[in-house]
Amino acid sequence: AINGKLFGASSQLASKNIANNKSVQSSIILITVMLSIMVTIAIIAGSINDAFENVNSTFEGDIQLSNLMKDAEEYHRIQEIDGIQSLTFVYYNFSDYLVNGENKKMGLFGFDTEMVGIKDLSGRIGNLSEDEALIDEFYGMRNNIKVGDTVEISGKNMQTIVLKIVGYIDASSFTSSRNVLLLSETNYIQKISPIPICIQVKTEGNTDEIKKKLTTDLVGTGIVIQTVSEFLKNNKQSIDSMLSMFSIILGMAAMLAILGVISNQLIGFLQRKKEYAILYSVAMSKRQLRMMVFFETVNTFFVGCLFGGILGVFLSKTLEQMLFSIGEYVNVNIDIKMMFAMVFGMFVFLVMINLLSLRRIAQLNVVEEIKYE
Known part of the structure; x- marks a missing residue:
């Protein structure tokens, strides 16, 4: 209802589709899981780096x-x-x-x-x-x-x-x-x-x-x-190796999330081409269809990134308690700016790469899709 009042009927229909479409829901789950892993790794890596910086004292x-x-x-x-x-x-x-x-x-x-x-x-x-x-x-x-x-x-x-x-x-x-x-x-x-x-x-x-x-x-x-300086340099090599490993895992998680979302979006589009064609032929213009798909994408990624960020913070604090239970102390410092930049950056990047879906809508051959209906 709020989407409808703010952005029109297309955004309201997009919200309903999110609640009912399994492909969209799987994208939300994928983004949430992968982004939470990325945020957790980034927070822990930052905390370890901060701990090393304290060695100067x-x-x-x-x-x-x-x-x-x-x-x-x-x-x-x-x-x-x-x-x-x-x-x-x-x-x-x-x-x-x-x-x-x-x-x-x-x-x-x-x-x-x-x-x-x-x-x-x-x-x-x-x-x-x-x-x-x-x-x-x-x-x-x-x-x-x-x-x-x-x-x-x-x-x-x-x-x-x-x-x-x-x-x-x-x-x-x-x-x-x-x-x-x-x-x-x-x-x-x-x-x-x-x-x-x-x-x-x-x-x-x-x-x-x-x-x-x-x-x-x-x-x-x-x-x-x-x-x-020599002592710190020698000891920093082991820390740098650990941080490099974290960076690799972070990059792999980001790549898996992006590829998974693109795959889901592509499969979802192929599954729903006939639905788009019927909506266009009966009640909506291609501009309205593009708006609907755009709001689906934005809402999907917003929800996934929001949940992923929150879950990442929760997991990092949980990991801190797990380390505590085995006798290791890592002071988990949550850098709000870094976390927001990561979540927002992922959100913007996902929205940008999925603008391809809007181009597919524009190229949709309506007659070809519904000629057997």
């Missing part, structure tokens, strides 16, 4: 030294190299631990301040006693560990430690599994390991020149020396 310096074999005291002399402003020793270790009697993969961190993307949610970093620790909020929730609970941890080459959980941290910028427990730096050195996992070097001057000096000074030690 995990660096306190310009050069990172890793694969260390000695205590921190052995590396303080590095600061005497010209151009080095400061050294930040980073202590953590990911390994298999026995946590309250259960085998778990966990990262034990020893910090007295926020670093490497670890965020303090309770204001307790730097103020932890020997028997206190902070746990990632997500990891604590998954393992039913709350503030006030006691955690007993044992592992290879370390003494058994008993820690009281006194607050939460957010380790999502560091690891998607967020399986992190944080101690004070002193406690970590005494009970876990005195060897830092890496040293972040803050420089003043030409970073590449300072890297060369470090390479010369540390030759033969087996220490890996990387600038932050």
Whole structure:
């Protein structure tokens, strides 16, 4: 009724045809399914890319030294190299631990301040006693560990430690599994390991020149020396491979949707040629027929794209919960502009390619179609 008042009888008839025509309905279902897959993939890929961009916040310096074999005291002399402003020793270790009697993969961190993307949610970093620790909020929730609970941890080459959980941290910028427990730096050195996992070097001057000096000074030690840009570039290769795979799937979904819709439209036209011919011979002009087909197309694609966009958002949030249930945390960020552009772009593209149906109406041979009726 609304279509009829706004655009005339042709649009009203088009709306009725959508409700009764199986070919049109199958096009709506196809568009909805394919577009929802595309939107879901785009949202997840964007969220993964955003997470990688946050890796920049995990660096306190310009050069990172890793694969260390000695205590921190052995590396303080590095600061005497010209151009080095400061050294930040980073202590953590990911390994298999026995946590309250259960085998778990966990990262034990020893910090007295926020670093490497670890965020303090309770204001307790730097103020932890020997028997206190902070746990990632997500990891604590998954393992039913709350503030006030006691955690007993044992592992290879370390003494058994008993820690009281006194607050939460957010380790999502560091690891998607967020399986992190944080101690004070002193406690970590005494009970876990005195060897830092890496040293972040803050420089003043030409970073590449300072890297060369470090390479010369540390030759033969087996220490890996990387600038932050090199580290990010190396790690971005794996992310780029994943995003490329997502792009391929996205393109295939778009192609299948387009080919499927074109096929449905072509079959639908062939099935309804006689109907069009009878309508033209009895009650409608070819202009009115074209208007009817045009509104059928627009309404079909509008409904399919609308449902596809909504379903895509729902599926991405569902996928977030599924990952949560298996211990992975992906913060799904829905870019409204990107999603709208994708849905609107698909809608416009589908409408444009299906304008061919209007040309077929204009070329319809009415006599040939109804001569046996």
